[in-house]
Amino acid sequence: DTGVSQNPRHKITKRGQNVTFRCDPISEHNRLYWYRQTLGQGPEFLTYFQNEAQLEKSRLLSDRFSAERPKGSFSTLEIQRTEQGDSAMYLCASSPGGGSYEQYFGPGTRLTVT
């Protein structure tokens, strides 16, 4: 396994701009999760896919956030009209399913909104 990969690793953007992050899960992992983490906090759930189906989305997630996983492989997370409060580490995790519940995280994308 090559592990979960995320791109870009760092993103600096100006308030009001749109940004898109990509996550490539471990191959054959059919479950993919997005989390957000700010300093001093544990990761906070954003959304979850099983194959291409988005099964769960956090109630705290603004409608400026959208995610997709069109072919059940990689996923993208888009934030529209970024705000300074969106500055955080965005983490992607994948899980194999089939009775295994462990989630393995990628390196994350650190977003800074100026």
Add this chain to the structure above:
Amino acid sequence: QKEVEQNSGPLSVPEGAIASLNCTYSDRGSQSFFWYRQYSGKSPELIMFIYSNGDKEDGRFTAQLNKASQYVSLLIRDSQPSDSATYLCAVNVGYSTLTFGKGTMLLVSP
């Protein structure tokens, strides 16, 4: 509201000692329990998971689960300075999303 509670620390132990990290959770329906290690500026790394009451050992790490008390712990034997990190406890139900605690910072002094 599912909650996972951890002492923020820092927990300081000398090299070679046993570090004991604790976690409580509020949702009695929680089925799976995980410990992640997170170095500063890095992403969480899964180090232990446990699904059944009792102990589970892997190398220097032992996870302990007591569902009746809604308590899970992580023991690190022969602590090394490289173990210095934040340890995150997480729980979930089935394939659902993880609920994390805020983490406990562990400092191992040489």
